[in-house]
Amino acid sequence: MNVMFYAAGVSNSRCEDAAEYERDRGRLVTSFRADRRTIYFSTTSLYGQDSPYTEHKRRLEDMVLMQGGAVLRCSNVVGNHAPGYQLVPLLRDKIRRNEVITLQRNARRNIVDVRDVVRIARAMVDMAGVVNVAATYDNSMSEIVAALEDST
Numbered sequence: 001m002n003v004m005f006y007a008a009g010v011s012n013s014r015c016e017d018a019a020e021y022e023r024d025r026g027r028l029v030t031s032f033r034a035d036r037r038t039i040y041f042s043t044t045s046l047y048g049q050d051s052p053y054t055e056h057k058r059r060l061e062d063m064v065l066m067q068g069g070a071v072l073r074c075s076n077v078v079g080n081h082a083p084g085y086q087l088v089p090l091l092r093d094k095i096r097r098n099e100v101i102t103l104q105r106n107a108r109r110n111i112v113d114v115r116d117v118v119r120i121a122r123a124m125v126d127m128a129g130v131v132n133v134a135a136t137y138d139n140s141m142s143e144i145v146a147a148l149e150d151s152t
Contacts, residue, residue: 004031016052028040029063043074074133075112077114
């Protein structure tokens with residue numbers, strides 16, 4: 001079976017540019033083919049958040065599922081090439097510059113390694129529906145910062 005992994009598109013959850021969302025939707029639509037199944041990378045931000053970003057992700061998920069594809073809802077994916085505006089690279093860069101980092105006392109984040117996401121995506125080739133891709137626990141922000149300080 002031919003499979004297309006669609007991990008492109010809007011990645012900044014604060015994006016409010018309708019043109020970016022329309023460009024992403026158009027690119028996904030033109031990639032659909034009857035002889036190819038789509039596996040779409042989405043976000044766990046859909047749980048409990050309403051924003052232009054999550055509304056857009058829901059619409060694209062629905063399109064993929066209607067085409068017989070599958071959806072991976074990923075939490076905070078961390079790897080070597082993450083954009084600088086995402087949480088972990090942002091914190092890493094602040095630590096490297098010796099900048100002050102203000103943390104909310106009870107803030108926690110779920111971090112998943114990009115290598116695990118790849119393994120799960122490969123396993124999804126013959127599956128349908130929605131799969132959440134996340135760690136089994138959330139880290140406190142202070143734990144994340146400490147781990148970054150140790151590795152930097």
